[in-house]
Amino acid sequence: MKLPFRLRSFRHGVHPDDHKEQTEHLPVEHMPFSGRCVLPLGQGGKPSQPRVRVGQQVRRGETLADADGFVSTALHSPLDGRVVDLGRHRHPNGNVVPCVEIEADPFSPQLVAPHPPVDPDGLDVDAFVAHVQRGGIVGLGGAAFPAHVKYKTPAEKPVRHFVLNGCECEPYLTCDHRTMVERPAEVLRGARIVASKLGAGDIHIGVEHNKEDAIAALRAEVRPGEAIHVTPLQVKYPQGAEKMLLEALFGIEVPAGKLPLDVGAVVNNVGTMVALADWFDRGIPLIERVVTVSGPGVRRPANVLVPIGTPIRDLLAHCGGTVPETREFVMGGPMMGSALASIDVPVLKGTSAVLAFTASETARADEFSCLKCGRCLDACANFLNPQVLARQARAGDVKALEANFVMDCMECGACSFACPSNIPIVQLIRVAKSSIRDKKRKEGKKG
């Protein structure tokens, strides 16, 4: 084994305590089906078009809604049951959005009614892309971007590397870790399918070296002579950001405003590959995902295979409930996730974790003056100057913000994490960015 400091990584970044010890050794468990599931129509891309009506019986795995346009994916029922509502429900982000609500059939064995399996070798690229879209498959890393969109590559941009993201650099999260340990064959099966359709020369899997068992499991599935490279990386946040992962693996910088495809790479999360393999080989669309339930507020932390649409209240109850001191619930990782105003919201396709924090983690420390100590610069993987951006954001100086490339910020939060004066740097930048976007939109309308 190489020593950690000899391992590859990107430049800059931060080292938060990873807090993964609570769940990293726990096998993925199933949970009882909830009585009701709520599925927002918009889960990655444009909201899908429902094809069911209220009162209709649906099978587990049956298509509820079809993709509406190219950047949109189908939606499937996670339960045997009945459509009880096509109204608006609370989304975890706080908005009230169009949803399909399914009431479970209490007498059903809840077996999946699979779609016919499809042999990907028999499909041309367009048919492959369309089939991925029908499977409702989105990136499971958190952003929930429709997976098939990345596979529709223009001829003038050939794909050299297909890259799998197994970094899981967010603290607490272990869903990808357990997926790699428990289902390495499906991870590689999905990767081989995608790589062959993309015409990629090789497959690279970047895994942070705090997951040695995942690295070993994946390597054991690689056939001799196959161009699949499992690369251990340093443990550093935000390595799971696409551009940082490409820098870590290949030492290349994706130009600002460009995509990985522009440097000949397509990046997917490892969990997405399992969903893809299940869809092609077993006909099971994306109706469930692994969610890490953890944090000091959770009585029984666990990695749970959760039907999409399950209320978070039920998921927490399955994990023993929360301690009375719990003050804050977070969906996603602690660095980029968002706080929940209610736990009566559903698990989404992009929900990697539900975390519960108590007062000792959420207490807001005093803010001190900026010393210009430069720790935020050393944290910023985008090589911006966060302390300057924060100051300009407070002053509302849009011109200066844009001149300092505020829009390049990926909002990873490493600057706020690193700031000894506890200045909410990324929060200020986020607000500034959205006000700049609003302004642009208004100007666009006028013009």
Place this chain on the structure above:
Amino acid sequence: MIGRTHRFQLQAAPFLHTSLTTPKLMVEVTLTLVPVIAAAAYYFGVVALLLIAASTLGAVAAEYLLPTRAPRGSTLRDGSGVLTGVLVGLTLPPPLPLWMAALGGFVAIALGKQLFGGLGQNLFNPALVGRAFLQAAFPTALTTWVEPRGFFDVPNSTWAWPFLHGALDGTSAPTPLSRVKFDHALTPFQDLFLGHVPGSLGETSALVLVLCGLWLGLRRAFDWRIPCAVLLGVAALSSLLHLLDPTRNPTPWFMLASGGLLFGTVFMATDPVSSPTTPRGAWIFGLGVGVLVVVIRDYGGLPEGVMYAILLMNAATPLIERVAQPRPFGRARRA
């Protein structure tokens, strides 16, 4: 029942935070000064402790009395006022009257920091502003040095009434830098290294200062590039000048170990507020300080130039930062 019994907090990510805080940073630097203070007490006696206490009191008084936007006294918690006061004290000569030391500490905070809007806003290193004020106001007192004496042997001048100098008892002694400048006499390197020479309280022992600098650098308490660049600048230019004219220009070893260079390098130039934040800026700033120190020492009217070198580069810091921004990821270097 989950979630019904209390209201949720709703904060924006990230929810995790480094354990390092600004007060901890200030305390760490202040604690690193303890060996320097101990060395000062060892060489100059109890008078060193009295002077440091006086300047610290002055600084804390200014921090408490002078208004900023923050509630009165609340800024004392960040620990920067005490640090500035101690730093002012360590730049002073041993026979200085205590009231001058207290005034220096007061002015450091008043003119050096609060006038600009408090911590983080100041253009100049506050401790050096305090010392520069004293140097301008009391040039004789600030350049009167004595040989190290017994521990409890306090000079009469120490207890001088405010606005009086007091008579210096005993003979004044020139610092190694004055001896070079005015007498062309070199002090043995061993004395410089250990610190048994006349000079300001904190600056005499090169050994202690180098160890403190290494400690702070390894602890990442400051940007290591700045001290490296300062010393590199001094070593490079003084070597060149020494080769050109060895009789007039002392060796680089002497230049590095003498006067306030090491103290200023470790504790003054590295002040993050008044130095550039970016890595390239740190190199430019440090090299600039180093070059200015040599130029002032070898060609200026004063024997020592560390204070003015750092203050001048402090003034240049906003300009340096304009040209020394990092190259954003995936972009060409800024014009």
